[in-house]
Amino acid sequence: MADGEQRRIVPVILSGGSGMRLWPLSRLGRPKQFLTLAGDHSLLQQTALRASDPTLFAPPIVVSGEAQGDAVEAQLAEAGVAPALLILEPAARNTAPAIALAALASEPDDLLLILPSDHHVKDEAAFRAAMATARGAAEEGWLVTFGLRPERPETGYGYIRAGTEIAPGTRRAEAFVEKPDLATAQRYVAGGDHLWNSGMFLMRAGAYLNALRTHAPYLLPAVEAAMAGATREGARLLPQAQSFARAPSQSVDHAVMEKHDRVAVVPASIGWSDIGSWEALHGVLGKDEDDNVLTGDVVAIDSHGSLIRTDGPVVAAIGVEDLIVVATERSVLIVPRAQSQRVQEAVQALIRRGAKPPPELLGDAG
């Protein structure tokens, strides 16, 4: 690296998720990050493009499940993004081992920007500004998280309590707290020191591995062995399956962040959403004059505040209020917006009643 030139940040995109919270659109074979929910790109593509400016970012490392390697590659190619490395996990082991794979594939001084692949960021300029703020502490060896200023007393997220400032715009992360009850969440929002835990991090690869070695001693050796026995095919890296299977399934928060003493948080407002429910998607998307989001072949008459989406049959809605309706060729979901986090109950009921997994959950492949 030339003197005075900043080392470029390496995006590490985590694409191992498999949630069904946007069923029936998200299904077992088609997790949320592959869906085009807003704009012209899928969430995975948007994530890659968000960190694609070559003056700031090196080509990304993408960590994904083995079964989804083709889909990830096709989506990245479509978006014009060539990953430096596509690491295909032989088994799902949550985020701590996934990030360890990427860190072991990097130089110790590489700055890794960990990005979940299925989040929505509205204000990309604020996103880049937060990266720039975080850089100083990360280069000094801090594990820097991004703490989002809460927009509402959300009970579905974890929070980070921010302490004293350690650098401009950067504070010590005093505590990681689990999903609070509503009264606690309301106190958090009023107090101003609690931030949403976004799952995004900036840190030196070596700093992360050192912290892992200290706080999760059983985890790192398994991942190291998997990488030592890995095979490479073009940009694809396949860790050795038996070794990787020995890694405990742990989140990076649980394995490292909650325990380490050099964890910082950069408070930010970047228009973030994890699109964790249909209600959240309704919040993110542009609405028509009736506060509706209509996608596909929909006829809406005297209907308001609703998200109605079809990839299959014509949907005619008359006089509905604050409703989620999602139709595919196989399945139709109807749920009031305020209850849309209950989609899981429908998925569970479908699993219980039939063959496992039934075609409604698999989609066209089923």
Place this chain on the structure above:
Amino acid sequence: MADGEQRRIVPVILSGGSGMRLWPLSRLGRPKQFLTLAGDHSLLQQTALRASDPTLFAPPIVVSGEAQGDAVEAQLAEAGVAPALLILEPAARNTAPAIALAALASEPDDLLLILPSDHHVKDEAAFRAAMATARGAAEEGWLVTFGLRPERPETGYGYIRAGTEIAPGTRRAEAFVEKPDLATAQRYVAGGDHLWNSGMFLMRAGAYLNALRTHAPYLLPAVEAAMAGATREGARLLPQAQSFARAPSQSVDHAVMEKHDRVAVVPASIGWSDIGSWEALHGVLGKDEDDNVLTGDVVAIDSHGSLIRTDGPVVAAIGVEDLIVVATERSVLIVPRAQSQRVQEAVQALIRRGAKPPPELLGDAG
């Protein structure tokens, strides 16, 4: 006919309807009478079976549109009903000409029981009792209607005002009144002399034709000419098209009942519904403990007071209240129960926006 033996009643089943009020289940090629909405039989089959006791009824005359001859024949055969005659109208001309066709195909003294093919009757014993009550006046040449004691201040039906008793259980029909506003309907229900106009009649064929000759002088000659030029193929009778086309399109109420002086009404409570909306169907059908009617592949969680029906995709409903959801492979309807008469608006919107008629209205043939 042997002395002392009663002449059997000839059911005349009118199957020319083509409404879309139960869209997307009823469509252009599949009107309501062909649908199996309750029990094991379609409404047409239920109508034919309701008047099939050979000790009381002769084989029926069925009047239908030409395009639906095959469907009518197949449905009757499936129900084990052999019609005496299947009259296939070359054009739709409303009920007065349709009944005239049947009357001209009968002996003047035949007692014709006119039955719409798409109504639901819950209390068949009460239905037969009302027929028996009506018989005397009908044999004396009265045109006898069946007036249903109103169960609610319905604004979607016409009413008959009953006057003095002319025979036990039979009153003079003093007036036919159009669909009232709510305040008027409430007065009708409170007063007790106004009855719902069911569209069912018992009358001698000759009495009807005489009344028609008096009150609709342009109508009968056209129908007579159509019958004079009719062709017969087995049980099928095809009136001559050009002549029939000259008959004005008029309802039997408008052409005759509102004008004739010998019209009687038998008040009855037979558990009747014209199933004129999805709300009405919800009212007629048996409900589960959550006041739901669920038909087909439906998962309902914490949902109440709803009618959810699918012939196509799985439907998952969570936390919905008093909602109509009807799914086919081509179309999904969602409307609150209380607004289900607005289905027409969706149908109109579908017609306006696309090819005419679009496949969603035609069904599988489209």
